[in-house]
Amino acid sequence: MADQSVFRITKELSDLQKNSDLSLAVAVQDIDVRNLKALIIGPHETPYEFGFFEFQFKFNKDYPRKSPTVTATTTNGGRCRFNPNIYANGKVCLSILGTWRGERGEEWSAAQGLESILLSIQSLMSANPYENEPGFEDANEAKDKENQAEYVQKIRHETLRVSVIQRLEEYLGIGLDGSVIAPVSTKDDYELDMDTVEDESVPFEPFKDLCKRRFLWYFESYLAAIEKAKEEVKDGQSFTRMPFEGGSNTMEGKFNYTELEKRLRNIKAVLDQETENWAKEGLEAKTKESTVAVNLQRQYEQVVESFKRADVPHNLELQDNNPFIWVLTYFGKPMTNLDGGLFRLRLHFSPRFPHEQPRLKFETRLFHHRIAPDGTPCYVAPSNRQEDAKSHIEAVIEALEEENPPYDPRTLVNPEAFKLYWGGADDRKMYNRRLRRSVQQSMEDC
Structure with missing residues (x-):
């Protein structure tokens, strides 16, 4: 039975890691599949939008006959109740977990699994979480309407403050005064040092690189959320306590969006500087002929050769002969809105590649729904090829040239372009005009 449960967990874990769902991520430490961490990125058009919410899963030997134990760990040290069903102490109230009484047929069954649990938790992160509290599902009194709006406002504030800003500041070693101090070492920081990796005193932070890259994707959306919130609440205004909140199971605090915006912009600056620092670290790694440096040099040469063989028009070169900085000149695809364009794209590789994935940025301005205003492209490299540098180039080009992309708010990196692209016919015409204008520019x- 024990072997069957391990096999089941391993398969579910593998399936999720191969999944293209951009809002879910799972990871285990070494081979301990019974204890895993999961990350849920808050859904679009909710107060949880693009927040990073982490959960701890513990599976027993009776899985899947019995559900795992799930604990929310994004709680600001047990001081923040993010949802009527997600307590400040980490308890997650769901009928399928046996932590809440549900209707007949809503209890746990062996047919369910890791993904269904994550999707159920994600469904709690709704546009109106006030209704998740039993007895308040159809609350329509005037006071309830007021409470609903105020509950959304404080969840939005704490999503930004706790799940995004505090998390990134910790990852980047940003102190209370905004200055950068040496970040706490984690297992993500080490390259091929197995003695260090097995040191249990080092925190296991599997989502650090993912959150950094997603922060760059969603930075403009965070700013837009703050701009909207400033119109609704004033700095210094206290959070309203909800009727179902009490004791230590609450979300207390005061609004201060001015401070949040300042911290958010500082994170962006520090993150950009970290990316630039990879070039210097890379040259040092090249001098020492590190494994990563040699590997990237070889991959660069292979990609250049493959472009020649396939008669690809794009040009690739190293910046300052540094294998950690690739510069791609992309020629717009003929017979498309990109036709005739000439765009310069820089690929920054970390000395810890592929553990830290590359960060790409268009230096040539391009108005496109998959490119952030600062030039950061939104793309997804195949999960089984993330160590292949060429796959990142191919994925970016595919995202640029995709003719009929499916609507997916998880790829919302340029709010203005995204709104026009997915708007009405007139909006789409305006989008195409602005795209063509940037191509001509x-x-x-040149």
Whole structure:
């Protein structure tokens, strides 16, 4: 039975890691599949939008006959209740977990699994979480309407403050005064040092690189959320306690969006500087002929050769002969809105690649729904090829040239372009005009 449960967990874990769902991530430490961490990225158009919410899963030997134990760990040290069903102490109230009485047929069954649990938790992160509290599902009194709006406002504030800003500040070693101090070492920081990796005193932070890259994706959305919130509440205004909150199971605090915006912009600056620092670290790694440096040099040469063989028009070169900084000149695809464009894209590789994935940025301005205003492209490299540098180039080009992409708010990196692209017919025309204008500008800037 024990072997069957391990096999089942391993398969579910593998399936989820191969999944293209951009809002879920799972990871285990070494081979201990019974204890795993999961990350849920808050859904679009909810107060949880693009927040990073972490959960701890513990599976017993009776799985899947019995559900795992799930604990929310994004709680600001047990001081923040993010949902009527997600307590400040980490308890997650769901009928399928046996932590809440549900209707007949809603209890746990062996047919359910890790993904269904994550999707159930994610469904709690709704546009109106006030209704998740039993007895308040159809609350329509005037006071309830007021409470609903105020509950959304404080969840939005704490999503930004706790799940995004505090998390990134910790990852980047940003102190209370905004200055950068040496970040706490984690297992993500080490390259091929197995003695260190097995040191249990080092925290296990499997989502650090993912959250950094997603922060760059969603930075403009965070700013937009703050701009909207500033119109609704004033700095210094206290959170309203909800009727179902009490004791230590609450969300207390005061609004201060001015401070949050300042901290958010500081994170962006520090993160950009970290990316730039990879170039210097890379040259040092090249001098020492590190494994990563040699590997990237070889991959660069292979990609250049493959471009020649396939008669690909794009040009690839190293910046300052540094294998950690690739510069791609992309020629717009003929017979598309990109036709005739000439765009410069820099690929920054970490000395810890592929553990830290590359960060890409278009230096040539391009108005596109998959490119953030600062030039960060939204793309997804195949999960089984993330160590292949060429796959990142191919994935970016595919995202640029995709003719009929499915609507997916998880790829919302440029709010203005995204809104026009997915708007009405007139909006789409305006989008195409602005895209063509940026393409023409790229030719003039050559």
